[in-house]
Amino acid sequence: MELDELYQDILLDHFKRPRNYGPLPDSEVLVDELNPTCGDHIRLAARLENGRVAEVRFDGKGCAISLASASMMSELMRGLTPQEARARAADFAAFMRGEKQIDPDTLGDLAALAGVRQFPLRIKCATMSWHAMEKALGKLGA
Ligand code: ZN
Numbered sequence: 001m002e003l004d005e006l007y008q009d010i011l012l013d014h015f016k017r018p019r020n021y022g023p024l025p026d027s028e029v030l031v032d033e034l035n036p037t038c039g040d041h042i043r044l045a046a047r048l049e050n051g052r053v054a055e056v057r058f059d060g061k062g063c064a065i066s067l068a069s070a071s072m073m074s075e076l077m078r079g080l081t082p083q084e085a086r087a088r089a090a091d092f093a094a095f096m097r098g099e100k101q102i103d104p105d106t107l108g109d110l111a112a113l114a115g116v117r118q119f120p121l122r123i124k125c126a127t128m129s130w131h132a133m134e135k136a137l138g139k140l141g142a
């Protein structure tokens with residue numbers, strides 16, 4: 001299988017079966033994030049336990065890149081301290097803007113989003129859920 005096809009498969013898998021996706025009770029919605037240039041809309045809820053991210057859930061509508069990235073983000077954040085989670089989000093945003101390299105071995109499924117860097121208008125699609133997570137941590141006082 002070609003590398004491009006592999007990445008395409010990973011992306012579509014997260015888009016079709018987003019992890020940690022589902023209805024959120026209104027009381028749990030922490031962040032409502034819009035990406036008007038593409039029409040993406042994500043709502044996010046997060047819960048901390050013992051000083052670590054215990055759960056991240058989201059719902060909403062958006063393009064394949066936005067939902068796949070949110071799905072990957074929701075998996076990667078679990079178990080991190082708020083400080084680690086913020087660092088991870090900042091690193092990913094810098095990576096998507098082409099300002100920072102990340103060791104390909106540590107990218108995991110995120111490698112499937114690397115190609116998006118060639119399309120500046122779509123970068124926000126990939127990073128919006130990560131910004132939403134940073135805002136959620138802020139609202140949780142973490
Ligand atoms: Zn989008």
